[in-house]
Amino acid sequence: MSQTHNQRPRHVVAVIGAATAGSEIARILAEHGDVVVVFEQNPRPYGKIEDGLPRWHVKQRKDEYEEINRRLDRPEIHYVPLTRLGADLDFEQLRSQWGLSAIVLAHGAWRDRPFPVEAAEAYLGKGLIYQNPLIYWFNHYRERGYNGPQFDLAPGGIVIGGGLASFDVVKVLQIECTLAALRRRGIEESMLALEREGLDPVLKRYDLTWQALDIAPCRLFYRRRVIDMPLSDIPADAPPKRADSLRQARVKILEKAQRKYLFDFADQHLPTGLLIEQDRLVGLEISRTQVVEGKARLLPDTAAPVRGPFVISSIGSIPEPIAGIPHRGEVYEYLDMQTGLLLDGATPVFAAGNVLTGKGNIKDSLDNATEVGTLVAERYLGVADDGTSFSLGENVRQEVRATGEALAGAVSNRPRLAAEKVAEILERVRERQRQVGYEGNYRAWLARVTPPDLE
């Protein structure tokens, strides 16, 4: 007797996180004939694209939203919003009681690496700010219904970092402080104009200069040398001359960014102490370093106080620890990096995307020509000479696709679940969807949960 579509034994895979990586993995699995359940902690599925990529990337964000929608909006994929693994959904239960064919973790890297000065975390909200909540605020604070963290960005902030994301932070500070200074003069300017044209050209329109605004620029401190900044990748096997010219390109990127956004910068500086007044962080003790064999070595007796209205830590994002998932230090511990296999067993657990790379942003695709790495960084930062803008392109998806195909292959070798088992799992899914008010129509849900003034 032939089996109808619904009676066919299938694999059922749960994907945690619905953004760039999760939606691509879900698409690949669905195309292999699997049933896919995508659990997402937020109402909308866009992850870093909505909450981590500053909102001046207008077109890239819009395009990527639609890419993600296209991938998730298909009948084999069951979207379960407002469901956070580790809070609304227990990992051990999902793994041992649901009877799934596999679980794929694609929940990104959302935890800021802890600020490396002892006792600093006690000053979170009292002078210490982490990059992830700051960019989330920047992307959403203009929405009428916004009720997340609030930040009052006075001029002269201290930023600790050195990678692309820390440049985002200094841009946010410089742009916000300039907008506020203009507003005090009765001028309403647009954030996008300042980001695209740079501060000086916009100020010129009002016969103003940065000096005339009389506000302190923010200051970015980096522990190694400019040539070491992780703005673009340099392949380990690059010939010395090539590696050298790629390092010099980093100096150019910094110069261009400083010219356009007018922030201060100091390399070979490392925070070594806190300045505390009335239970508030009012600055840092910062020491000098020397780079020896690629590592920043602290130079003793060089600590000097640096005061500022707040300190922003932008030293990297790491995956959140989840009870039951083995990890070594900041990253999860893998059984097989190729497929992203974390745990084997009846329901194997894989990882993909930023969770797998352990990074909060995306490095250049490994086979890209390295010159492209520099151009990608310049475009991302809005300082490319040809004025071209950043394109999210295919590089994340390419990486994710390779992992996705490998893990879809691994899943396909496992026994399929009987139709009754599939139905049982889908009943659990529908139960959760009912609890969160999701009625099964992906586009209708998005229309309901998207604020009318979301940028």
Ligand SMILES: Cc1cc2nc3c(=O)[nH]c(=O)nc-3n(C[C@H](O)[C@H](O)[C@H](O)COP(=O)(O)OP(=O)(O)OC[C@H]3O[C@@H](n4cnc5c(N)ncnc54)[C@H](O)[C@@H]3O)c2cc1C
């Ligand atoms: C500085 C910077 C540079 C970047 N450069 C590039 C680039 O060069 N190229 C490029 O393509 N992209 C770039 N990006 C964009 C971005 O980081 C990646 O493209 C991509 O968004 C990573 O996708 P992801 O799906 O792995 O992670 P995320 O986008 O972080 O998605 C994870 C999803 O999981 C959800 N989630 C988290 N925890 C849980 C949980 N416990 N339970 C349920 N759901 C959960 C989150 O809400 C989110 O929706 C950059 C971003 C930044 C900030």
